[in-house]
Amino acid sequence: MSSTAKNKLPEVEIPDVRTPKILQNQKALVTGANSGIGKGIAVELAKAGADVVVNYIVDPDSAHDLVDQLKEQGIASFAFKADVSNEANVIEMFHQAVKELGAIDILINNAGLQRDAPFEEMTLEQWNKVIGVNLTGQFLCAREAVKIFKKRGVNREISCSAGKIIHISSVHEVIPWAGHANYAASKGGVMMLMKSIAQEVAPHRIRINSICPGAIRTPINKSVWSTPEAYDKLMELIPYRRIGETDDIGRLAAWLASDHADYINGTSIFIDGGMTLYPGFATGG
Ligand code: NAD
Numbered sequence: 506m507s508s509t510a511k512n513k514l515p516e517v518e519i520p521d522v523r524t525p526k527i528l529q530n531q532k533a534l535v536t537g538a539n540s541g542i543g544k545g546i547a548v549e550l551a552k553a554g555a556d557v558v559v560n561y562i563v564d565p566d567s568a569h570d571l572v573d574q575l576k577e578q579g580i581a582s583f584a585f586k587a588d589v590s591n592e593a594n595v596i597e598m599f600h601q602a603v604k605e606l607g608a609i610d611i612l613i614n615n616a617g618l619q620r621d622a623p624f625e626e627m628t629l630e631q632w633n634k635v636i637g638v639n640l641t642g643q644f645l646c647a648r649e650a651v652k653i654f655k656k657r658g659v660n661r662e663i664s665c666s667a668g669k670i671i672h673i674s675s676v677h678e679v680i681p682w683a684g685h686a687n688y689a690a691s692k693g694g695v696m697m698l699m700k701s702i703a704q705e706v707a708p709h710r711i712r713i714n715s716i717c718p719g720a721i722r723t724p725i726n727k728s729v730w731s732t733p734e735a736y737d738k739l740m741e742l743i744p745y746r747r748i749g750e751t752d753d754i755g756r757l758a759a760w761l762a763s764d765h766a767d768y769i770n771g772t773s774i775f776i777d778g779g780m781t782l783y784p785g786f787a788t789g790g
Contacts, residue, residue: 517747524756527763529554530663532606534599536560536589536646537616539568541723542673545751546613546758547571553759555611556581558602562588562616581606589616589642599649608657610664611762612650614643615673619688619725632687639691640698643672647702647713654711667710669762672699673754674715676777692717696773703771712770716757719777721749744787745778 533550537543539561547557548571557575561568561584568584575582585601587594602609617639620631647670654668677685678692695715703713720739722730729739730748740746757776760766775781 514746519747519750520753522756524549524552524759526554527765528611528759531555531610531762532558532602532608533611533613533762534558534560534602534609534646534650535613535615536642537562538613539564539571539584541725542718542721542751542754543613543615544571545753545755546615546673547575547755549752549755549759550611550613550762551575551578551580551582553763554580555759555762556606558582558598558606558609559584560587560589560598560616562586589646590637592645595642595645595649599646599653603653608663609650609653610668612646612668612670613673613758613762614646614670616642617673617691619685621685621688623684624686627687635687635691636694639688640694643695644698647672647698651702651706651711655706655709659710665710665764665767666712668712670699670702670711670713671758671761672713672715674699674717674773676717676719676775676780678715678717678773679781699773700771707770712767714761714766714769714771715773716754716761717773717775717777717781718754719743719749719775719780721751721754723751742780742784743778744780744782744784747778749776749778 533555535543535547538547538559551557559568559571572582572584585598587598620635650670659667672695674695675692677689678696682689699715730736
């Protein structure tokens with residue numbers, strides 16, 4: 506786009522909206538909640554009235570600070586250290602969550618990481634780490650959540666459904682990503698994991714969906730937004746011409762977990778400012 510045409514574009518406006526109390530009396534567990542997108546989701550779920558378990562693996566201080574911040578919303582919250590790729594840790598975490606909060610109604614399967622490398626240099630350790638956390642971790646947490654949801658069933662006072670799982674996937678469940686084969690494979694796997702479980706457990710009134718963020722301002726991808734040059738380059742991939750913020754994802758998660766979204770099941774919702782619109786073709790390709 507020429508600089509003259511660019512100058513005529515409207516200024517970017519960031520939403521200034523209030524999250525309604527659509528999750529009152531619900532209990533949520535958010536994995537990897539002490540940073541980035543997980544933190545943004547935990548904050549919005551609490552604003553919507555949900556009690557929140559803050560799972561973390563490193564940096565306990567930030568997890569405990571977040572718990573204090575969430576409690577200021579008048580909800581119950583506690584932090585629990587668990588490696589989502591470790592079966593025993595995950596089972597113990599859900600056990601404690603039910604013991605402390607009495608139930609779990611919402612799982613946000615968010616914990617994830619990258620170990621990037623050119624394909625022929627990618628080590629088995631890098632591959633296994635990413636698949637272990639991003640895919641096996643989501644499997645292990647979803648399995649425990651489904652057991653709890655099925656056992657409890659629907660409590661109409663709380664929600665129309667017995668439980669909700671939201672997988673945090675990525676635009677890279679559909680956009681291939683050179684240099685990140687392990688990450689893209691993990692997110693492609695999350696898509697079919699989500700759809701397969703959704704098909705299987707829907708008759709039990711359990712809703713399962715994915716949120717697929719584009720570029721969101723978090724520590725994991727600081728290199729793409731922390732300098733003006735990098736930010737301008739990133740904008741070439743985003744038709745809506747702004748980076749996503751963690752509360753953009755948080756608001757979607759709160760709505761998707763609520764009965765407002767009761768008929769949405771087995772779907773990936775892309776939240777990416779149009780990154781999946783093939784912006785390279787915007788001027789005819
Ligand atoms: P982040 O690094 O800020 O947060 C990831 C969190 O997961 C951290 O709290 C980390 O400690 C935790 N974690 C890592 N390994 C763990 C383990 N074994 N057990 C428990 N927790 C663990 O990154 P983020 O950008 O907030 O990413 C969150 C999720 O969003 C990831 O699944 C990521 O793939 C996805 N995502 C991010 C973007 C983006 O632009 N930031 C885009 C698409 C998808």
